[in-house]
Amino acid sequence: MSIEARIQELGFELPQAPKPAGSYVPAKISGNLVFTSGQLPIVDGQLLETGKLGKDLEAERGYELAQRCALNALAAIKGVLGDLNRITDVVKVVGFVASTPDFTKQPAVINGASELLMEIFGEIGVHARSAVGVPVLPLDSPVEVELVVSFQ
Numbered sequence: 001m002s003i004e005a006r007i008q009e010l011g012f013e014l015p016q017a018p019k020p021a022g023s024y025v026p027a028k029i030s031g032n033l034v035f036t037s038g039q040l041p042i043v044d045g046q047l048l049e050t051g052k053l054g055k056d057l058e059a060e061r062g063y064e065l066a067q068r069c070a071l072n073a074l075a076a077i078k079g080v081l082g083d084l085n086r087i088t089d090v091v092k093v094v095g096f097v098a099s100t101p102d103f104t105k106q107p108a109v110i111n112g113a114s115e116l117l118m119e120i121f122g123e124i125g126v127h128a129r130s131a132v133g134v135p136v137l138p139l140d141s142p143v144e145v146e147l148v149v150s151f152q
Contacts, residue, residue: 010120020037025037066113069112070113098137098140
């Protein structure tokens with residue numbers, strides 16, 4: 001089964017890669033790795049939510065937004081690889097969560113991206129990860145996710 005078919009089987013759709021909000025590219029190849037820029041939970045050019053976890057949003061909604069970020073990152077990867085089936089390993093996920101100082105569920109939020117990637121890719125979707133709380137993200141996004149994958 002293709003990766004895109006697996007994404008659909010899980011009830012998601014691979015979007016078009018969001019356009020950069022600045023002077024950078026959505027994804028870049030170096031050797032046999034693809035590094036994505038930070039991806040926000042954008043659909044059709046619109047940020048799905050704004051605000052901070054622990055004040056404006058609950059961890060469960062952050063989880064869903066992290067899933068969207070991961071899908072956008074995969075779309076960026078497809079943009080440079082042409083085919084997600086070329087991915088041989090999800091190496092690292094870096095997640096940023098805009099949150100209040102007392103919010104400590106950043107790992108639960110970024111699990112949205114991590115668990116989706118593991119469901120999509122199986123064994124090769126298991127990855128190293130960072131989940132970091134920050135005071136603010138671009139456009140007042142609650143979540144931002146970066147991926148590093150290897151490919152052949």
